[in-house]
Amino acid sequence: MCEEAPWYFWRRVIRMPENPSFKDAHGFSPGHITGFFAPFYRTDVLRTGSYGAGVCIAKGAWAEVEIEEADQRQICVKIEGVDAEPKVSIYALQNLIPENMRVNARIKLDMPVSQGFGMSAAGTLSACIAVCKILKKRYSDALRCAHAAEVHFRTGLGDVAGIYAGGYEMRIKPGIPPYGIIDRILNLPDETELVLCVIGKELETKNVLGNPDAVESCIKAGKKCLRKLRAEPTVRNFFKLSFEFAIETGLASREIKEAIIELHKIPVPASMIMLGNSVFALVRNRNEKKRVKDVLSSYGSVTATHVWAGF
Structure with missing residues (x-):
């Protein structure tokens, strides 16, 4: 389904492609x-x-x-x-x-x-x-x-x-x-993939955003992480600060923390996905990809994807 390349999505044009007969x-x-x-x-x-x-x-x-x-x-x-x-x-x-x-x-x-x-x-x-x-x-x-x-x-x-x-x-x-x-963080690592793993049950974004205490914690930790990332805008620092955020806000479950710590031992950059009971890790080659998948397969469903670079 829909296998055509989505070229029209990424063009920063004044108007979308025009075709009066299109329905x-x-x-x-x-x-x-x-x-x-x-x-x-x-x-x-x-x-x-x-x-x-x-x-x-x-x-x-x-x-x-x-x-x-x-x-x-x-x-x-x-x-x-x-x-x-x-x-x-x-x-x-x-x-x-x-x-x-x-x-x-x-x-x-x-x-x-x-x-x-x-x-x-x-x-x-x-x-x-x-x-x-x-x-x-x-x-x-x-x-x-x-x-x-x-x-x-x-x-x-x-x-x-x-x-x-x-x-x-x-x-x-x-x-x-x-x-x-x-x-944008422009120093992108070459030939990398992201390995994704769903570990726990669904986490409704609106439930977190509707909790005043959780929101206040996210504001405090999120702004601090952004200041640090702007001072050192690298992909590795992004992962490091993301994990700090997950721990400081208390959003990471015990299982999520365990999985990320195991990935850090490989070692690969990894953190919790916001807002979900999921983790993501950066891999640079087939060996790292296999090792990360082997670790995460015991926690939940695993898949891999590429970064969508955009324009």
């Missing part, structure tokens, strides 16, 4: 992993977001969208393998679709939800991109609507901004561009 389109969005973060709220959802840092991954979400004229606006979204109502995607599409249009969207996710892989943001953004392609709307409209929906439902604060940046990123100023400011 269906595909959209793709990479996933996003957050290493550490500090929530930041404003009344304007476009200025709401998070300070922090993360990395885009090639495993993401694919959307296939069909649009036709109708008497009134109708939006139907189906996410493969997910029983929950896709309320985030529906909310975002409501802000893109005219009142006389009917939309059918089918979304396929490469990774599980509520495990920190940014699948809520990726699924919503992929559908928004496909709609913008059909309706000749701006790429920024897709970003804006996806981010607003994520903030509204508290399913994410920085994933859409991180996806916009690509690669390893630092969110210097919260919000979606042009309000948010995102920098």
Whole structure:
């Protein structure tokens, strides 16, 4: 499904590709992993977001969208393998679709939800991109609507901004561009992969963001980690600070900590994925990849992916 290269996603053009006869389109969005973060709220959802840092991954979400004229606006979204109502995607599409249009969207996710892989943001953004392609709307409209929906439902604060940046990123100023400011860690290691492992049950982002004590802890630790990363913007320091954040905030379970410590003994950079009961590790060759997989296979399901470098 949707095997065509998502070239239209990564072009920073003024408008999406135009074709007046288009009534269906595909959209793709990479996933996003957050290493550490500090929530930041404003009344304007476009200025709401998070300070922090993360990395885009090639495993993401694919959307296939069909649009036709109708008497009134109708939006139907189906996410493969997910029983929950896709309320985030529906909310975002409501802000893109005219009142006389009917939309059918089918979304396929490469990774599980509520495990920190940014699948809520990726699924919503992929559908928004496909709609913008059909309706000749701006790429920024897709970003804006996806981010607003994520903030509204508290399913994410920085994933859409991180996806916009690509690669390893630092969110210097919260919000979606042009309000948010995102920098990139440019000294990327050559020929590396990320090994991912889901260790525990789902961790709902909104449950953490709705806990005042947890939010205060994340703000304090997240801002401190960001200052340290900006002083030394390397991938290895990103992993080191992400693990410090996981420990300081108390978000890492005993099993998560044990798995990461075992990976550090190999040694490879590794940390907890925010917000999920999952870990990620950087591997540079086949030997490291095998050793990391051998360690993590006793904790949960394991997969590997590449960093999505973006533009």
